[in-house]
């Protein structure tokens with residue numbers, strides 16, 4: 001069933017009139033010829049095609065990552081035939097893949113037919129966790145193969161099963177899988193921690209508790225930057241052993257207290273004058289988020305601070321990445337939701353917080369952040 005035709009509306013609306021004109025093929029072909037409109041028409045056309053081919057681009061990227069083409073080109077320039085041999089792919093097809101990679105700006109085609117890694121290709125290799133993220137996209141993109149079924153909430157999604165740990169599943173996940181999820185989360189936390197601490201300085205904080213702190217990557221960053229802040233991580237009992245292991249190998253076991261528990265099951269420990277929720281809220285529905293914020297409020301002293309960091313919707317100004325990728329990612333996870341800073345602020349205020357300050361995010365696709373405080 002498609003969406004129903006809208007009922008006819010009376011009255012003149014200039015934008016609607018223009019849109020009807022632009023949607024006519026004869027007007028489009030005229031616009032493509034006239035000097036004052038052809039630049040715009042071409043740009044719009046190319047941008048529409050970018051949207052149309054998005055899935056193909058990400059699959060090409062998937063092949064480049066799977067075949068480890070970028071690390072190879074980091075070592076030396078190569079002819080398609082050299083790369084084809086080890087990959088079990090015919091040289092002419094490898095050339096098609098490399099040509100596409102060059103068209104996407106990840107490598108350059110040299111005059112002699114060899115390919116060389118570009119600046120963007122080199123940067124991609126260096127982004128912590130990005131290759132692992134790209135590899136796990138086959139699960140997400142399988143869910144996106146029938147986007148209407150996803151929107152209708154029909155059937156179980158792959159992502160809901162991929163991240164059961166996130167939702168507090170107990171006992172039924174092999175430890176090696178749990179470690180793989182924690183690893184993916186920990187690697188991708190590196191940039192999140194950098195940007196969060198750049199946006200929200202922790203001046204004046206004496207004890208920070210990172211709730212849903214995973215493997216402790218965020219508190220490790222805080223520990224390095226703020227040697228005086230006392231730290232603790234609170235997460236599910238299945239996650240805390242990995243946090244202990246990682247913090248131990250970073251030499252931080254004496255510095256960070258690890259607390260196992262569930263924020264669904266009881267109150268949060270008191271004692272911290274600041275609590276952070278990094279990429280926690282967007283995994284959950286409004287009811288769970290409301291409960292959690294109320295518990296955070298109860299655990300903080302008057303004047304205590306709450307710091308929230310995660311990719312956020314642009315709200316009134318839709319964000320080209322967060323309102324597409326993260327909005328559908330969290331939808332495919334099942335209970336999740338990509339909220340705008342305004343909506344998160346509303347939920348914080350409903351839980352009793354005030355003085356919400358939304359920071360300007362340098363890279364909204366990495367994270368956005370806000371802080372607020374419990375009234376004195």
Ligand SMILES: CC(C)=CCC/C(C)=C/CC/C(C)=C/C=C/C(C)=C/C=C/C=C(C)/C=C/C=C(C)/C=C/C=C(C)/C=C/CC(C)(C)O
Nearest residue numbers: 119123124127130133163166188279283329330333365366
């Ligand atoms: C010598 C110097 C200093 C400079 C000279 C040369 C120069 C100008 C170089 C510039 C090149 C350069 C260094 C570029 C750097 C580029 C960077 C840092 C790019 C970063 C890109 C980050 C990306 C694409 C991040 C993607 C993140 C994704 C896809 C995260 C997904 C997270 C998910 C799905 C989380 C899921 C968790 C759950 C379960 C929902 O909670």
Ligand SMILES: C[S@@+](CC[C@H](N)C(=O)[O-])C[C@H]1O[C@@H](n2cnc3c(N)ncnc32)[C@H](O)[C@@H]1O
Nearest residue numbers: 166185189212213214235236262263264278279
């Ligand atoms: C998306 S991960 C974020 C981890 C970390 N903050 C980061 O950004 O890398 C969400 C975290 O919330 C934790 N979590 C989920 N439900 C929880 C609960 N009921 N109580 C405590 N932690 C929970 C998960 O185990 C996971 O570590």
